[in-house]
Amino acid sequence: MIRYILGRIASIALTFTVVSVIVFLMMHAVPGGPFDGNDMPVSDAVKAKLNASLGLDQPLYVQYFKYMWGVLHFDFGIPFQSPGETTLQLLSRAWPPSLILGGAGVLIGAPLGILLGMAAALRRNSWIDYLASAFATLGLTIPVFVISMGLIMVFAVWLNWLPASGWGKPHAWILPITAYAAIPMATYARYTRSAMLDVLTKPFVTVLRAKGLSERRIIFQHVLRNAALPMVTVFLPMFIGTATGSIFVEAMFRVPGLGAYFVSSITLRDYSLEMALILMVTMMFCIAYLLSDIVYALLNPRIRVGGRS
Amino acid sequence: MPLLDIENLTVSFPQHEGVVQAVRGVSLSVAAGESVGIVGESGSGKSVTCMAVLRLLREPPARIAADKMELAGVNMLTASRAQLSASRGRVAAMVFQDPMTAFDPVFTIGHQIVETIRAHRKVSKSEARGEAANLLARVEIKTPEAILNSYPHQLSGGMLQRAMIAMALSCRPQILFADEPTTALDVTIQAQILQLIKDLQAEFGMGLIMVTHDLGVVAETVDRVVVMYGGRVMETAPVQDIFDAPAHPYTQALMASMPGRSAGKQRLVEIPGASPNPSNPPSGCPFHPRCAVAEARCAAQVPAFKSQSATRAAACWRLP
Amino acid sequence: MTPALELRNLCKTYHLRQSGGVFARHSDHLAVRDVSLILPKNQILGLVGESGSGKTTTGMMAMRLVEPSSGQILVGGYDITALGHAALKPFRRQMQVVFQDSYSALDPMMTLAQIVAEPLHIHGLGTAAEQAEQALDMLVKTGLDRSYGGRYPHELSGGQRQRVAIARALILRPAVLVADEPTSALDVSVKAQIINLLLDLQAEMGLSILFISHDLSVVRSLTDKVAVMFQGRIVEEAATETIFTDARHPYTRSLLQAIPVLNPRERRARRFLSRAEIEAATPRLSGYGVSTGKPELIQIAPDHRLEAILQ
Ligand SMILES: Nc1ncnc2c1ncn2[C@@H]1O[C@H](COP(=O)(O)OP(=O)(O)OP(=O)(O)O)[C@@H](O)[C@H]1O
Ligand SMILES: Nc1ncnc2c1ncn2[C@@H]1O[C@H](COP(=O)(O)OP(=O)(O)OP(=O)(O)O)[C@@H](O)[C@H]1O
Ligand SMILES: [Mg+2]
Ligand SMILES: [Mg+2]
Numbered sequence: 022m023i024r025y026i027l028g029r030i031a032s033i034a035l036t037f038t039v040v041s042v043i044v045f046l047m048m049h050a051v052p053g054g055p056f057d058g059n060d061m062p063v064s065d066a067v068k069a070k071l072n073a074s075l076g077l078d079q080p081l082y083v084q085y086f087k088y089m090w091g092v093l094h095f096d097f098g099i100p101f102q103s104p105g106e107t108t109l110q111l112l113s114r115a116w117p118p119s120l121i122l123g124g125a126g127v128l129i130g131a132p133l134g135i136l137l138g139m140a141a142a143l144r145r146n147s148w149i150d151y152l153a154s155a156f157a158t159l160g161l162t163i164p165v166f167v168i169s170m171g172l173i174m175v176f177a178v179w180l181n182w183l184p185a186s187g188w189g190k191p192h193a194w195i196l197p198i199t200a201y202a203a204i205p206m207a208t209y210a211r212y213t214r215s216a217m218l219d220v221l222t223k224p225f226v227t228v229l230r231a232k233g234l235s236e237r238r239i240i241f242q243h244v245l246r247n248a249a250l251p252m253v254t255v256f257l258p259m260f261i262g263t264a265t266g267s268i269f270v271e272a273m274f275r276v277p278g279l280g281a282y283f284v285s286s287i288t289l290r291d292y293s294l295e296m297a298l299i300l301m302v303t304m305m306f307c308i309a310y311l312l313s314d315i316v317y318a319l320l321n322p323r324i325r326v327g328g329r330s
Numbered sequence: 331m332p333l334l335d336i337e338n339l340t341v342s343f344p345q346h347e348g349v350v351q352a353v354r355g356v357s358l359s360v361a362a363g364e365s366v367g368i369v370g371e372s373g374s375g376k377s378v379t380c381m382a383v384l385r386l387l388r389e390p391p392a393r394i395a396a397d398k399m400e401l402a403g404v405n406m407l408t409a410s411r412a413q414l415s416a417s418r419g420r421v422a423a424m425v426f427q428d429p430m431t432a433f434d435p436v437f438t439i440g441h442q443i444v445e446t447i448r449a450h451r452k453v454s455k456s457e458a459r460g461e462a463a464n465l466l467a468r469v470e471i472k473t474p475e476a477i478l479n480s481y482p483h484q485l486s487g488g489m490l491q492r493a494m495i496a497m498a499l500s501c502r503p504q505i506l507f508a509d510e511p512t513t514a515l516d517v518t519i520q521a522q523i524l525q526l527i528k529d530l531q532a533e534f535g536m537g538l539i540m541v542t543h544d545l546g547v548v549a550e551t552v553d554r555v556v557v558m559y560g561g562r563v564m565e566t567a568p569v570q571d572i573f574d575a576p577a578h579p580y581t582q583a584l585m586a587s588m589p590g591r592s593a594g595k596q597r598l599v600e601i602p603g604a605s606p607n608p609s610n611p612p613s614g615c616p617f618h619p620r621c622a623v624a625e626a627r628c629a630a631q632v633p634a635f636k637s638q639s640a641t642r643a644a645a646c647w648r649l650p
Numbered sequence: 651m652t653p654a655l656e657l658r659n660l661c662k663t664y665h666l667r668q669s670g671g672v673f674a675r676h677s678d679h680l681a682v683r684d685v686s687l688i689l690p691k692n693q694i695l696g697l698v699g700e701s702g703s704g705k706t707t708t709g710m711m712a713m714r715l716v717e718p719s720s721g722q723i724l725v726g727g728y729d730i731t732a733l734g735h736a737a738l739k740p741f742r743r744q745m746q747v748v749f750q751d752s753y754s755a756l757d758p759m760m761t762l763a764q765i766v767a768e769p770l771h772i773h774g775l776g777t778a779a780e781q782a783e784q785a786l787d788m789l790v791k792t793g794l795d796r797s798y799g800g801r802y803p804h805e806l807s808g809g810q811r812q813r814v815a816i817a818r819a820l821i822l823r824p825a826v827l828v829a830d831e832p833t834s835a836l837d838v839s840v841k842a843q844i845i846n847l848l849l850d851l852q853a854e855m856g857l858s859i860l861f862i863s864h865d866l867s868v869v870r871s872l873t874d875k876v877a878v879m880f881q882g883r884i885v886e887e888a889a890t891e892t893i894f895t896d897a898r899h900p901y902t903r904s905l906l907q908a909i910p911v912l913n914p915r916e917r918r919a920r921r922f923l924s925r926a927e928i929e930a931a932t933p934r935l936s937g938y939g940v941s942t943g944k945p946e947l948i949q950i951a952p953d954h955r956l957e958a959i960l961q
Binding site: 343345347350369370371372373374377472486487488489513515516517518519520521522524525543544545546547548549550569570573583584587588589590593594595596597598599600601604605607610 | 694698699700701702706790793795798800805806807810813834837838841842843845849864865866867868870871873890891894895905909911912913914915916917919922925
C-alpha cells in the first residue's frame with residue numbers, strides 16, 4: 022500500500038510538471054501579450070520596457086524556470102489585471118465564495134442524489150424511479166445557466182423570496198448553492214441507481230435473503246456497501262470540479278468568485294494568474310484521484326487484503 | 331403433519347418469447363427427520379422449486395401458484411415479510427448451488443456467519459463467533475479462525491462451499507434445502523459433509539431436501555427420491571427401489587447413463603435429444619420426444635401421477 | 651512423439667497478506683510444488699485431488715493464465731513459459747480452458763450465440779453469419795436446443811450455463827483443452843453427453859485434454875491416465891485402471907474409498923484419514939535408489955509414479 026501511494030505521488034509530480042510545461046508553452050504560443058489590448062494603447066518603447074520589467078523579454082525556458090522556482094516557494098507572481106496584490110492574495114480573496122457555494126452544492130446535492138438513486142433502484146419501474154430518471158436526465162442536460170435563470174425568475178422575481186444576486190448575507194447563497202447542487206445530484210442519482218441495481222441482481226443478495234436477514238439490513242449494509250465502491254471514485258473529483266467555481270453560476274448570481282478569473286486570465290494574457298489557476302486545479306484533481314483510489318482500496322477487500330484474483 | 335407440504339406448485343417466468351414454465355404442478359412433502367432427494371435434468375426446475383418455497387424468486391417476474399405451500403405450518407404463499415424473514419434461515423435453511431457467488435465480497439466469512447446467527451438468536455457477537463468457528467471445524471475446515479477472517483475471494487470453491495454449509499446449519503434449521511451441496515467438493519470432503527448432514531439429521535430430526543445430479547450422493551444419503559423432468563415430477567419412490575427397479579422410462583435412462591458403473595475408458599449411454607425448451611414444452615408427457623418406448627397418447631395427453639404401491643408413484647402411460 | 655502439453659517442475663507461490671491495512675505482513679503459500687506432467691497428444695489426463703491441492707492453479711499455469719513461480723510449460727514442444735502477450739496469441743488459439751465457475755465467465759450482456767461465437771470473432775474466422783451458424787451448431791453439440799441462441803446467461807440453470815462454456819471453449823477446435831471441473835454442475839444425462847462429446851472430439855480432431863475433476867466416476871470413464879494431487883504435490887500417477895485397481899499411495903486410497911457407492915444397500919460408515927495420518931503412511935520403498943529420507947516421486951513401473959520414501 023505504501024509503495025503504491027509513493028508510486029502514485031511520483032506520477033502526480035510528473036503529471037504536474039508535464040502539465041505546467043504544456044500550459045506555459047501554449048499560453049505563450051497564443052499571439053499577443055498583456056499590453057497589446059486596444060483599451061490601453063501604449064507605445065512600442067513603453068511596451069518593451071514594461072515587458073522587460075516583468076521579465077517577458079527573456080527566453081521562454083528562463084521565464085518558465087523562474088516561474089516554477091517561485092511556485093516551489095509559493096510565489097505565483099503578480100496578476101497583471103490586479104497588480105496591487107500577489108496572485109496568492111487574489112486567489113485567497115476570490116476562492117472562498119466559490120468554495121463555499123460549490124462545496125455546499127456538492128455536499129447537499131450528492132446525498133440527495135444518492136437518496137433519490139436508492140429510492141429509484143429499490144422501487145424499480147415505479148413513479149419514483151421514473152421521476153428520478155427524468156430529474157437526472159434534466160439535471161445533466163439543461164445547462165447550469167438555464168437552471169440559474171429559472172431559479173432567479175421563480176424565487177427572486179416572481180415570489181421575491183430571495184435576492185437575485187449578491188454576496189455577503191447568507192440567504193443570498195441559497196439560490197446559487199441550489200444551482201450548483203443540480204449536477205452532483207443528478208450525477209449521483211444516476212450512479213447510485215445503476216450501481217444498486219447491479220448489486221441487487223447478484224446471487225449473494227438471494228443468499229442474504231435466504232438467511233432470514235431483514236430487507237433493511239440487506240439494503241443498508243450489504244447492497245449499499247457494495248454499490249458504494251464504484252461511487253467513491255467519482256465523489257472527490259466532482260467536488261473539486263464544482264468547488265473551483267463556475268463562470269456561469271457566478272456570473273448569473275454576481276458572486277465575486279474564482280470562475281470569472283479562468284476566462285479573464287486568458288483573454289488578458291495574465292500569464293501568472295493563468296498558470297496559478299491551472300496548476301492549482303491540476304494539483305487538486307491529482308490529489309482527489311489519489312485519495313479516491315486509496316479510499317476505494319480501503320473499502321475493497323480484493324485490493325486491501327489481496328489474495329486470489 | 332409434514333414439515334414441508336407442497337401441492338401442485340407452478341412457477342413461471344413471463345418473457346419476450348413466451349412464458350418459461352419452470353415448474354408445472356409439483357407436489358412434494360417432507361416429514362421431520364426425513365430426507366428426500368430431488369434428481370433430474372439440468373433445467374428441470376429443481377432449484378426453482380426450492381427457491382419458490384422460500385419465496386426467494388423475484389416476483390415479478392416470477393409467478394408462483396400452488397394449491398398449498400406450507401412450511402412448518404406457515405402458509406408461504408401468504409406469509410408476510412416478517413414471517414418470511416423469521417422462517418428463512420431458522421425454519422428452513424438453504425445451501426446454494428454456486429458457492430463462488432454466494433457470499434458478499436466485501437465482508438469476511440466470519441461476519442456473514444455471525445450475522446446469520448444473530449438474525450435469529452439473541453447471542454453476543456463473540457458467542458456467535460465461537461459457534462461459527464465450531465461449525466467450520468465440523469465441516470472439516472482445519473483452520474476455522476483464519477477462515478472466519480478471510481474474504482470470499484481468498485478462498486477456493488471447496489472452502490466456500492463448506493463455509494456456506496456451516497452458515498446454513500448455523501441456526502439449526504428444521505429443514506435443510508441442499509442444492510448441489512457437494513459439487514464443488516472433492517470426494518473425501520463430500521463424504522465427510524454427507525456424513526455430517528446425516529449426523530445432524532439424526533441429532534436434531536432435521537428434514538432434508540437434497541437436490542443433486544449425483545446418483546451416488548442419492549444412494550448415500552436419502553430415504554426417498556423425487557425424479558423431475560421438464561418441471562414435472564416423473565416418479566417418486568424409496569431410494570432402494572429407484573436403484574433396483576426404476577419404473578419410469580426417464581428414471582431408467584438416467585440410471586443407465588450413470589458413469590463409473592464399469593471399468594475402462596468408454597462412451598456412456600446417453601439419453602438422445604436435448605432438454606425441452608421451457609418456454610415451449612412438448613405436449614403431453616414432457617419426456618416423450620426422448621423416450622424409447624413412447625406411444626401416440628404420450629404426445630397427446632399428460633399422464634396422471636398414479637400410485638403403483640403404498641410408497642411408489644409415477645407419471646407414465648405405460649405403467650399400471 | 652512430442653506431447654501436446656508438458657509441465658516441467660512447475661511451482662507456484664502465492665504471496666498472501668496476513669492482515670489488512672497499510673502495514674500488512676506478508677506470508678508465502680506454496681500452492682503447487684514441483685509438478686511435472688506429460689499430456690501426450692490425443693490423450694486425456696485426469697487430475698484429481700483434494701480441494702485446495704493446487705489443481706486449478708496447475709491448470710491455469712499450463713494456460714499461462716497464472717504465472718508460474720518457476721518451472722517450464724511446453725505446448726507441442728515449444729517452451730511458452732516466457733512468451734510475451736503477442737507471441738502467445740497463436741498458442742492461445744490452440745489452448746482453451748473451461749472454468750469451474752461458469753457463471754462469472756459468461757458475459758451477462760451477450761446472447762448465448764454471441765458468447766459462443768466470440769472466439770471466432772476475436773480471431774477473425776468467417777463471416778458473421780458463418781460464425782453465428784457455427785455457434786448454434788456447437789450449442790446443439792453440447793446438448794442445447796438452437797432456440798437457446800437468443801437467450802441470456804442469467805436465464806439458464808447452472809448446468810445449461812456450463813454447456814455454453816464448453817461450447818465456447820470448443821468452437822475454435824483447440825489442440826489442448828484444460829477442463830476444470832466442467833461436468834461437476836451437470837446432471838447425469840448431460841454429463842454422459844459431455845463425456846461422449848469430449849471423447850468424440852478427442853478422436854475426431856486429436857484433442858488432448860487435461861481433465862480436472864473431483865468426480866472419480868467420470869474420471870474413470872473418460873481418462874487414459876490419472877495424476878493425484880495432495881497438498882500441492884503429485885503423489886501418484888498411473889494409467890487410469892491401475893489407479894482404480896492398484897493404488898499405492900494412502901491418499902489415493904482414501905480418495906477411492908470416499909467415492910459414493912452406487913447402491914444404497916452398500917451404505918457404510920467411513921473412517922477418514924487426517925492429513926497427518928496420510929503423511930505418516932507415506933509408502934516406504936527399497937530398491938529404487940539412494941535414500942534421501944524425504945518423500946519423492948519415484949517411477950515404480952513404466953507407467954506408474956508414486957511418492958514414497960526410499961530406504
Ligand atoms: N490467487 C490466489 N491467491 C492466494 N492463494 C491462492 C490463490 N489461488 C489459489 N490459492 C490457494 O492455493 C491453493 C490451491 O488452490 P487451487 O484453486 O489451485 O486448488 P484446487 O485444487 O483447484 O481446489 P478446488 O478443488 O477446491 O477447486 C489453495 O490453498 C488456495 O487457497
Ligand atoms: N429468473 C429466471 N428467468 C427465466 N427463466 C428462469 C429463471 N430462473 C430459472 N429459469 C428457467 O427455469 C428452468 C428451471 O431452472 P432451475 O434452475 O430450477 O433448474 P435446475 O433443475 O435447478 O437445473 P440445474 O440442475 O442445472 O441447477 C430452466 O429452464 C431455467 O432456464
Ligand atoms: Mg439448480
Ligand atoms: Mg479448483
